[in-house]
Amino acid sequence: MLNSKIKQTLIILFTWLILSQLSMAASAPNLVSQIRLSPATPNILKFGQNVTVNFKYDTTEAAGVRIFARPFSGANLTPNYAACPSPLYPFGSGTGSCTFTISSGNATVDKIRFQIWDANVTKVIYQIFVPVNYQFR
Numbered sequence: 001m002l003n004s005k006i007k008q009t010l011i012i013l014f015t016w017l018i019l020s021q022l023s024m025a026a027s028a029p030n031l032v033s034q035i036r037l038s039p040a041t042p043n044i045l046k047f048g049q050n051v052t053v054n055f056k057y058d059t060t061e062a063a064g065v066r067i068f069a070r071p072f073s074g075a076n077l078t079p080n081y082a083a084c085p086s087p088l089y090p091f092g093s094g095t096g097s098c099t100f101t102i103s104s105g106n107a108t109v110d111k112i113r114f115q116i117w118d119a120n121v122t123k124v125i126y127q128i129f130v131p132v133n134y135q136f137r
Contacts, residue, residue: 029060030126032067032114042133050099051134053112057089057096063119064088069098071109072129080105088119102136109134 034056039045053069066086071078083100102109109132116126 029058030065030116031058032056032116032126032128033058035114035130037112037132042135044135044137045102047103047136048101049136050101051109052097052099054095054097055114056093057116058093059089059091059116061118061125062091064090065119065125066117066121067096067098068113068115068117069100070113070115071100071102071134072111072113073107073109078102078107078109080107086117107136109136 032055036054038052059065068086071081080103081100084098111129111131114128115124117124
């Protein structure tokens, strides 16, 4: 059993951690969030079968942004992948989607890299890796 002082300290610590994460997310000027994957992960897929990625985005870039979701195996892009191009997502908040697949070469996709680029695709302004497990056979 934890004594009441330790419990109180832990509650304060967890509250602080949660609030600091929320405030960081709320103040992020460029962000991809609420990511949904179809089919769900983990999964075993056939070559050519698409994974659909839906997301919410926020941006303060007046000219808009381009958002890319790309499959990774380890530290590298998964070989033989095909993925959608990015439309120009306008300033503010909105939703987007993308698909990717693997065409050959038994592969395990263990993460998806999301990148937000400026409108002219000259500068990455946000990047995150989301862990997944898709095996293509």
